[in-house]
Amino acid sequence: MSNGMTRREREVTDINEIKSILDTAKVLHLGLVDGDEPYVVPMNYGYTMVDGKLTVYLHGARRGRKLDLIRANPKVFFELDCGITPFEGDIACRYGITYESVMGRGKAVIVEDIEEKKLALSVLMKTQTGKDFDFEDKMAEIVSVIRIDVIKYTAKRRPMPKK
Numbered sequence: 117m118s119n120g121m122t123r124r125e126r127e128v129t130d131i132n133e134i135k136s137i138l139d140t141a142k143v144l145h146l147g148l149v150d151g152d153e154p155y156v157v158p159m160n161y162g163y164t165m166v167d168g169k170l171t172v173y174l175h176g177a178r179r180g181r182k183l184d185l186i187r188a189n190p191k192v193f194f195e196l197d198c199g200i201t202p203f204e205g206d207i208a209c210r211y212g213i214t215y216e217s218v219m220g221r222g223k224a225v226i227v228e229d230i231e232e233k234k235l236a237l238s239v240l241m242k243t244q245t246g247k248d249f250d251f252e253d254k255m256a257e258i259v260s261v262i263r264i265d266v267i268k269y270t271a272k273r274r275p276m277p278k279k
């Protein structure tokens with residue numbers, strides 16, 4: 117299995133550029149393993165980046181398929197993207213789309229500690245809105261929080277072609 121990126125010149129390695137993608141995308145596609153089948157679920161997210169280490173937070177209802185799958189197998193993969201602009205070409209194969217994206221693999225942890233849940237919800241709201249929110253215990257108790265300890269991530273950008 118190849119771990120290298122095709123079109124290597126499109127790889128984004130600058131941490132501030134990667135954070136800009138994470139700040140902009142808003143929706144993450146979470147890939148889970150259901151026995152021998154994949155399962156993908158779109159979700160809003162928050163993140164922290166400390167010394168290049170990426171941690172992702174998700175929240176939702178306290179039950180459902182994705183939680184059952186994480187309990188059975190915490191291995192996850194995710195993708196998020198932004199900057200989507202279609203462009204035209206003179207022939208079909210020069211049509212395309214601009215994008216910026218981040219993909220990564222990690223281990224999902226269902227967070228039970230109430231202080232960590234409240235912190236995660238604040239991080240999530242900061243990523244989603246740019247604003248600071250505080251949470252009371254009862255607000256955190258009624259939702260589930262998933263933390264993804266990201267093991268490896270990559271970022272890629274396809275810019276608008278020069279005319």
Ligand SMILES: Cc1cc2nc3c(=O)[nH]c(=O)nc-3n(C[C@H](O)[C@H](O)[C@H](O)COP(=O)(O)OP(=O)(O)OC[C@H]3O[C@@H](n4cnc5c(N)ncnc54)[C@H](O)[C@@H]3O)c2cc1C
Pocket residue numbers: 143157158159160161175176177179180181182183
């Ligand atoms: C843009 C976007 C952002 C979202 N943000 C969040 C979020 O932050 N937190 C959150 O908990 N949920 C969010 N959702 C909803 C999320 O996609 C799931 O529907 C929800 O989390 C329930 O997932 P589950 O695995 O527990 O499914 P269950 O409720 O257990 O559903 C079981 C079945 O329902 C179907 N199903 C579930 N979700 C979807 C879906 N989105 N579209 C079509 N079929 C579906 C699938 O066939 C699945 O097997 C978002 C959805 C979208 C489109």
